[in-house]
Amino acid sequence: MxxxxxxxxxxxxxxxxxxxxxxxxxxxxxxxxxxxxxxxxxxxxxxxxxxxxHEKGFKDEIVLFIIILPIILIAWSVFSGDPAAQEKLDLFFFYFNNLPTWFVWLTVGIFGSIYGLKPGLNMFKKK
Incomplete structure (x- = not known):
């Protein structure tokens, strides 16, 4: 019972x-x-x-992680003292610097629309 x-x-x-x-x-x-x-x-x-x-998505967190990842890699290469890591990181940024401009502007546009930075994008326009 x-x-x-x-x-x-x-x-x-x-x-x-x-x-x-x-x-x-x-x-x-x-x-x-x-x-x-x-x-x-x-x-x-x-x-x-x-x-x-804006409350229902994880895209802001993913983009923030992508933005912070290079900073973490730079800190790791500097503080680890591993010369191979520093060489690879220098090579990465060399290739990153040589990306086509359309890809750079696409990336800036995506980050700008996610974080609502559209008015701030005007300073990057060519005059």
Whole structure:
């Protein structure tokens, strides 16, 4: 009998948690609708939509890792004292420096759009 009452209690608790989650989804949907109505009426700005779109992706973290990786490699080659590592790193940056300009601008454009740096890209334009 103790097992039956324990299972009954667990089922009731599970049902209660499920109902709470369904209510939460309903309230979040209602809040999103109200927020969208207020944005359409001009009562509030569209900042919330930008935040929502940036919260759901890992692309910023991946790009940040890609940007930090050369710094880590440089630090490793300097502090390890391994001459072969320093030679390979110099060779890497030699080849990196000789990349086509379209690839460099593509990379700058990707980073700029991910981090919202489009106004800052104007300083790189040729005059």
């Amino acid at each position: 103790a097992w039956f009452s324990l299972l009954s209690l667990a089922a009731k608790t599970g049902l209660h948690v499920y109902q709470n989650r369904q209510n939460q989804k309903k309230y979040m949907s209602d809040a999103a609708l109200l927020h969208a109505e207020r944005m359409a009426q001009g009562k509030i700005e569209y900042k919330g939509q930008v935040l929502t779109s």
